[in-house]
Amino acid sequence: MENDFARFNGLLTTLDELYESLYSAMRLAPTAYFANIDDVTKEDFKAFSAGELMLGHRDMFNVQAQMRCLNALKCFHRPSHDISGRVAGKYPGILLLENHDDVIDTIVAINSTKTAIKHCVQDRKPDGSHGRNHLQKHE
Known part of the structure; x- marks a missing residue:
């Protein structure tokens, strides 16, 4: 997994843009x-x-x-x-x-972006057991 600040920052920006799009389009x-x-x-x-x-x-x-x-x-x-x-x-x-049909693609994109953010930061605490296990898989 890529755990780099630029990717994380880009994903947050994308998520904000998707929310703005959703909020302006949904009725x-x-x-x-x-x-x-x-x-x-x-x-x-x-x-x-x-x-x-x-x-x-x-x-x-x-x-x-x-x-x-x-x-x-x-x-x-x-x-x-x-x-x-x-x-x-x-x-x-x-x-x-x-207008569910008009915004469903945006909702799917939001969920995908949230998942990408979760994967990007999941090993941010390498001292925890999950983080250690995750890092060991890539060694």
Whole structure:
């Protein structure tokens, strides 16, 4: 995997351009939903997985939900290292488009770019076990 700053920077620029294109082209349906969930720590996730904890959330609908969904679309990173990676990328919202067919190619390109960014930075911590294993494969 190429782990170089120029490629990473280029991918971020591409992602921003794709989001701008998506935001300017999409027509939102008036109905939307978003569950505003507080940050879930690793301990919370373990308790939730064991059935010992219910995750609290606040429901949002329509315009308020649309704004929260649009903001959440760009957030695909872990907010802090205390947050479980398994839940950090979850998207608890429903955003309906009236012109889905017009923007599906842009959405596919956004997802591909996010995947490329993930691969570009996956071994940024060579002291972690995954990073060590990844680097060893290339030696």
